[in-house]
Amino acid sequence: MSIDINTAxxxxxxxxxxxxxxxxxxxxxxxxxxxxxxxxxxxxxxDGVDPMTSVTPMRLTRREDVVTDGDQQNKILSNAPDAREGFFAVPKVVE
Incomplete structure (x- = not known):
């Protein structure tokens, strides 16, 4: 396949x-x-070559998925200008 000036x-x-x-x-x-x-x-x-995700054969380190600093809902919502029922409250912008 060749690209000409018009195609470029x-x-x-x-x-x-x-x-x-x-x-x-x-x-x-x-x-x-x-x-x-x-x-x-x-x-x-x-043929016979496995797909790679990296050029070096490394395995990603894994860790257990645990919450380490959760349960701060009240502290986070204290910064909100308007919070209702445990959520951020925002004005309606779409009619």
Missing amino acids: ARVAKLARIKVEENALPELANEFNTILGFIEQLNEVDV
């Missing part, structure tokens, strides 16, 4: 990027370079 201009317009007319040939060339790299990646045989 259209991509720039869709991306809402202002590109001067004299810079379009270079932009098209950069797009073609990117597409060439993608074609190279498509040629790599990845």
Whole structure:
């Protein structure tokens, strides 16, 4: 696949990027370079390779999910300009 100047201009317009007319040939060339790299990646045989979430085989450390400083509802609501029935009260903004 090859990107021409008209396609580069259209991509720039869709991306809402202002590109001067004299810079379009270079932009098209950069797009073609990117597409060439993608074609190279498509040629790599990845059969039997497990997907990775990181380049290093690490396992995330896990901790028990417990509340350590909860039960502060009254303290938190004391800062609210208007609190009712244990919740922040806000004015209605949508009719």
